[in-house]
Amino acid sequence: MDVRLASGVRVHAVLAPVSTGGTAVSVRIPRVHAADLDDLGRLGAIDLAQRAWLEQMVHGRKNVLITGGTGTGKTTMLAALLAHVPPHERIVTIEDVAELRPRHPHHVSLEARQSNLEGVGAISVARLVRESLRMRPDRLIVGECRGEEIRELLTALNTGHDGGAGTLHASGLADVPARLEALGALAGMDPPALARQAVSAFAYVLHLVRDPGGLRRLTQVGVLRRDGEHLGIEEVRPW
Template sequence: MPDSFVIQPRGERSAASVAEASPERLRMDPAFGPLLAHLDDAVTDVFVNGAGGLFVDRGNGAEPAEGWRASEREVRDLAVALVGLGGRHLDDQAPCVDVRLDSGIRVHAVLSPVSTTGTALSIRIPRVRAADLDTLAALGAFDASQRVWLLGLVAERANILITGGTGTGKTTLLSALLSEVPSTERIVTIEDVAELRPRHPHHVSLEARQSNLEGAGAITLARLVRESLRMRPDRLVVGECRGEEVRELLTALNTGHDGGAGTLHASGLRDVPARLEALGALAGMDAVALARQAVSAFTIVLHLDRAPGGTRRIRQAGRLVIAGDRLDIEEVQPW
């Protein structure tokens, strides 16, 4: 599910204009019952730490929810019920499960004793309508000149790598950019847990699958990237590169699949080369091969961060370069 941008007042914006920019919210399944009293429209993330407490994030970091009371047994039952909504089973044989519900809500659960503080629930709540570039601009993600530049990247079929820490809006921005792709083009997105929801009439979403209790049936991101190449995508997108799939993505983007994109966890723009090298090593790529592939694969790197007030924004842009046979990056100001 996509990261949600926090509404922040800007200039002379009225409460009405803020309301117009805010996407509508989801209706929660009754299985969320014990949590419903703590979920207002501003909540994007919910954390249950066993019987120790409930925390919610409204854009300014996790805050304890007043009045929450639950035993470890009740939290475990809640986790089992929510995971069950996603068609998965949570028990001592499968104590760690990550599922996406039909509504787009993402639920991650870890049972005790793997979680030593009791059953741990992490829930990310999306907005029903994917944000577009106009909405994100209104929320302070970028200014008018940056918006024009972003539209140019989509029109020019640039290959884009979006980086940032957890909760900085990588998926939300990528969804908004994909919503600007011409309707005549076919988008294929590949994700560990499907979260990208662009407003586009020809979007095919592929989701990885974990193995069953017998250790069979797993379908990895790397395999899905290979499968997608047989689906004639006009835009090939990997929601988040976490491992060996980076090799397949780089290969695809270097063989005529322009207009592709991916996201990557990185603390800062300068950390991106090291993160790519680490992923390349998992795929058996040495640093020299990775550098040559990455420089020709990605047109631009967009790095996002989260301002102290909660606003997600484009902080920096950079281009990957080779320095002494190793991957490096230089910051650019293209807008």
């Protein structure tokens, strides 16, 4: 069972006999107040130079992909960036399970829907990305890229929807190209096509880590590039 309560709390439960040791419950409690870049600075996630550059990037409407492992703060970083979007702009966020609550007055949240017991009624993230383009978003955000929605996001970002963003699970910056190619394959995109679209779509890749002490930090920034027929990445220091 995987549900989101009205309060925003996510509950995931696995019952016996699937969970051989008995019922296992995981609870994920959202932040009451979404962070902004100043909050991340106070927490030690970014330094002053990074903070200034990140805000400049948001105001410059650069498309960005935020990567990292589980629990590294990808959603928190994304919400913090969105808090600095000008208030007159419309942000449309699309997620498998709605978690993003940016500190912004003009935010529309769309959430995917699973099929019912009869196997009908599903609404995928990929479909929501397509539908969102009719909502005239100033910023199009996909909370987490897991499958075929990568094709829809790349298409949108390459057709004039600047200032967009997405997140992706990746263990390290060097792993990002392979992860994108794997998602592209699920969407029927071969490596050369994926490389062309991704290089054009994303200005920067922000990679986050969680250190042994639990501190979540922005540690690397990369720029996607073509490496023959495949996708590559180069680490940069733009601040």
